[in-house]
Amino acid sequence: MAKPVQIEVWNPNGKYRVISTKSMPGTRWINLLIEQDCRLEICTEKKTILSVEDILALIGDRCDGVIGQLTEDWGETLFSALSRAGGKAFSNMAVGYNNVDVEAANKYGVAVGNTPGVLTETTAELAASLSLAAARRIVEADEFMRAGKYEGWLPHLFVGNLLKGQTVGVIGAGRIGSAYARMMIEGFKMNLIYYDLYQATRLEKFVTAYGQFLKASGEQPVTWKRAASMEEVLREADVISLHPILDKHVPPCNKERLHDERAILVNCSRGPVVDEVALVEHLRENPMFRVGLDVFEDEPYMKPGLADMKNAVVVPHIASASKWTREGLATLAALNVLGKIKGYSVWGNPNSVDAFLNGSSQPPAACPSIVNSKTLGLPVSKL
Numbered sequence: 001m002a003k004p005v006q007i008e009v010w011n012p013n014g015k016y017r018v019i020s021t022k023s024m025p026g027t028r029w030i031n032l033l034i035e036q037d038c039r040l041e042i043c044t045e046k047k048t049i050l051s052v053e054d055i056l057a058l059i060g061d062r063c064d065g066v067i068g069q070l071t072e073d074w075g076e077t078l079f080s081a082l083s084r085a086g087g088k089a090f091s092n093m094a095v096g097y098n099n100v101d102v103e104a105a106n107k108y109g110v111a112v113g114n115t116p117g118v119l120t121e122t123t124a125e126l127a128a129s130l131s132l133a134a135a136r137r138i139v140e141a142d143e144f145m146r147a148g149k150y151e152g153w154l155p156h157l158f159v160g161n162l163l164k165g166q167t168v169g170v171i172g173a174g175r176i177g178s179a180y181a182r183m184m185i186e187g188f189k190m191n192l193i194y195y196d197l198y199q200a201t202r203l204e205k206f207v208t209a210y211g212q213f214l215k216a217s218g219e220q221p222v223t224w225k226r227a228a229s230m231e232e233v234l235r236e237a238d239v240i241s242l243h244p245i246l247d248k249h250v251p252p253c254n255k256e257r258l259h260d261e262r263a264i265l266v267n268c269s270r271g272p273v274v275d276e277v278a279l280v281e282h283l284r285e286n287p288m289f290r291v292g293l294d295v296f297e298d299e300p301y302m303k304p305g306l307a308d309m310k311n312a313v314v315v316p317h318i319a320s321a322s323k324w325t326r327e328g329l330a331t332l333a334a335l336n337v338l339g340k341i342k343g344y345s346v347w348g349n350p351n352s353v354d355a356f357l358n359g360s361s362q363p364p365a366a367c368p369s370i371v372n373s374k375t376l377g378l379p380v381s382k383l
């Protein structure tokens with residue numbers, strides 16, 4: 001039998017039993033649930049990653065919906081247990097849902113929510129920060145200062161890369177990839193090369209218009225190019241940022257694809273998009289090649305050798321970690337679950353979720369984003 005897990009209970013007499021596998025930032029999400037007659041149980045176990053057994057124990061015999069985390073393995077076992085307990089709703093507190101077996105959820109008729117839009121700019125800003133940190137060797141220089149090694153200005157000290165006029169490459173030019181591209185183009189006047197399965201028309205139009213503006217101001221215009229392959233981006237760009245979803249069709253940046261000696265590679269998508277063993281070898285052989293990593297292949301671990309690489313900047317999956325965004329993620333995840341429990345329809349445009357995030361008004365009576373809504377035949381909101 002599964003071991004009981006520690007919980008904190010809100011609104012004990014609520015009609016619907018909703019579980020959150022973690023405490024989440026802010027209180028709005030809690031209030032929204034309890035105002036709508038939910039008994040909310042928040043798991044307070046100290047361990048960071050809950051096992052399937054822990055979550056089974058949380059679900060128990062009766063559960064209407066669960067808010068879960070990207071560190072959890074949501075597959076056949078959990079969806080069948082949730083369905084047996086009467087549950088019809090699950091939401092990740094994340095836009096990426098590669099930890100969720102959506103087919104298993106479909107089989108049990110469980111709606112799967114995610115949280116797009118609210119983290120676009122926050123995540124893009126971290127990718128931009130990592131690009132700058134890597135280009136200008138900020139972490140190395142910071143360590144040098146703290147170690148008391150600075151003896152005075154020197155012509156060769158921590159020389160890095162100028163971004164202006166260079167080419168930024170984006171693989172996966174969706175919400176976050178496009179926001180990042182705009183920051184780098186507008187902020188640093190970089191040219192763009194991107195690869196995506198779909199044409200990023202709005203991004204292309206933005207670069208064209210900005211290029212015309214620069215030209216009219218007597219400056220060198222920026223340009224864009226849609227690449228035919230990921231390899232083309234890796235070959236031609238000076239700074240490459242990875243923003244695709246993680247699925248079996250995304251080829252990893254591996255030994256064959258990593259050949260540039262001086263480029264900068266940033267990964268704020270998911271760890272397995274990069275073959276980390278090949279990356280460590282490439283970093284070792286090419287000291288002028290630099291990376292900025294927010295995510296890792298075997299998270300929370302790094303592959304051997306990565307931590308020793310001076311040409312790597314590494315941070316612990318914090319790309320969406322701004323207060324506004326994390327509170328918004330919690331709100332969207334809670335509203336996905338609440339909306340399904342209450343029988344609401346699904347919001348028509350998951351790219352535009354502001355209406356759910358305004359703390360001073362009631363959110364629309366809809367689920368902000370359900371990824372399997374079509375398969376489950378859920379109605380689309382007319383709001």
Ligand SMILES: NC(=O)c1ccc[n+]([C@@H]2O[C@H](COP(=O)([O-])OP(=O)(O)OC[C@H]3O[C@@H](n4cnc5c(N)ncnc54)[C@H](O)[C@@H]3O)[C@@H](O)[C@H]2O)c1
Pocket residue numbers: 095096097116117119123171172173174175176177195196197198243244245246249250251268269270294295317318319320
């Ligand atoms: N590090 C973090 O904290 C963090 C934060 C937010 C999102 N993410 C990750 O970023 C991903 C992207 O988020 P988003 O909101 O921009 O999603 P999105 O759906 O708007 O963008 C993803 C893009 O990837 C493209 N794509 C899909 N398969 C591809 C392939 N094989 N090759 C090239 N492009 C492909 C899609 O066409 C789409 O344009 C999420 O799925 C998540 O895994 C990470």
Ligand SMILES: O=C(O)[C@H](O)CO
Pocket residue numbers: 070093094095096097119319320
């Ligand atoms: O996919 C996501 O949303 C991130 O990885 C967590 O913010």
